[in-house]
Amino acid sequence: MTQLVVENLRLEYPAARGGKPYLALSEANLAVESGEFVTIVGPSGCGKSTLLMLIASLLRATNGTVKLNGKEVAAPGPDRALVFQDFALLPWRTVLKNVEIGLELQRVPVARRRDIARKYIEMVGLSAFEMHYPHQLSGGMRQRVGIARALSVDPEVLLMDEPFGALDAQIRQVMGLELLHIWERDRKTILFVTHDIDEAIYLADRIVVMSASPGRVIREIKVELPRPRGLAIRTSPEFNIYRETLWNLLEEQVRASGSWAAAKATGDR
């Protein structure tokens, strides 16, 4: 069943004094099936995070619509939960209280939200840390809190904005693996933005490739690798074919947008 539909979504920032209007995203179209894992990949400045923020209604589109289960969405809500690159945890709250926040905002009674929060904290493997504060945790652990917080409100769609972008390479791989485990268990629809090509292939049912200036969707690639996937799949010949296809697509983008963007797109942050 098609769950999320993005139609002709466009975001244009008005011209600054003396400048030209800036087109951040140009006519994006996208349909996501229920339970599908979609990754969005593209060079810096291609509007992939912008697209996610528009779907979350944290930004207002100039044109176009976002429909969830056939209904147009206009305001942010727990039906589309976000996981942020910078984690965006509240430093004065413990892990438990951070995970509870979404339910707290919906005025779910304390005892009930505590039970729900504990369930998701356990799912991300942080039960021993529920009374810790974010500053006492590593980056990987903080993002697990971010994931548990997003899942706690039982969203229709999980929107992940370069969630592992701030983590180092090894932790990043482990987190990807764990995310797949979680997803295979409850099959939430996931939209996952990344600039890491391997990550985009490894996680996805489908990859949406975007290009910069103006930001637009240029290609969708179905990933037909068997599931469940382990880290070893990255060295398989099939994986390599996807990798090369993506590289070729992105290389054109990178060349077109100049050497500065090239460095941003290929290098790790």
Place this chain on the structure above:
Amino acid sequence: MAINASKSLGDRLSEAPNARTWIGGVSVVLFLAAWQVIGANEIVRSDLISYPGEIAAAAYDLASSGELGANALTTLREFAQGFAPAILAGILLGLGFALSRLARSLFEPLFVAMYTAPLIAFVPLLVVWFGVGSTSKAVTTFLAAVVPIAINTTTGVRETQESWVRALRAFGATRGQIIVKAILPGAMPIIMAGLRLAIGRAIVGVIAAEMYVSTSGVGRMIQTYSTAGRAAEIFVLVGEVSGFGFMCVWLLRRLENRLAPWRARA
């Protein structure tokens, strides 16, 4: 680099874990002993500088006669009547300044002017407006405290991290929820620092107002005993006031550790 070799004995002593408190204690004892010797033996006139023994006796007399307790209670009440509303008003005003450009451009210059102006110079006017009773003292306390609280609240709110607000907004939080659950707790450490500043200013305010004109209170006592040239009693009273301030700041720090434990290492 041969850091260790170049250290003096003094450096090494003051780095030892308990040495610093120990050295501090010794210096206080030495100071008190010297003061006692100089004062009690009239090396410097004792009616000017008094000495620890005399001060202790004066403290006992003031406390046992009930004079100190009754006046301290008056001052404490005036302080509380001014300070408590100042916390509420300061935080609300600070929030208003931070969240509304109009409020900021209208009132912030006035507040900064109030912050730098010598409030004590206004006390005569406040007495004219509010009378010689405790109201004028409470108002002085309020005005002294409200400004640093409001200014710090504004700073704290404006330094709130965008990510905290964004996280809550994504869950569909209302504006009120964002203020209560992200902005205020995020600003709390800076608000607390404002409260600490405010306590100092408010204590000076209430004592100065009482010294100017009043019928009771610790400031009134300081005024009386200084007219009579009684150094020992003045030392007792000043010590009491600064002890009260010290206690307030200590309580506030404990409260801060509860309200903002994350700040300790953030």
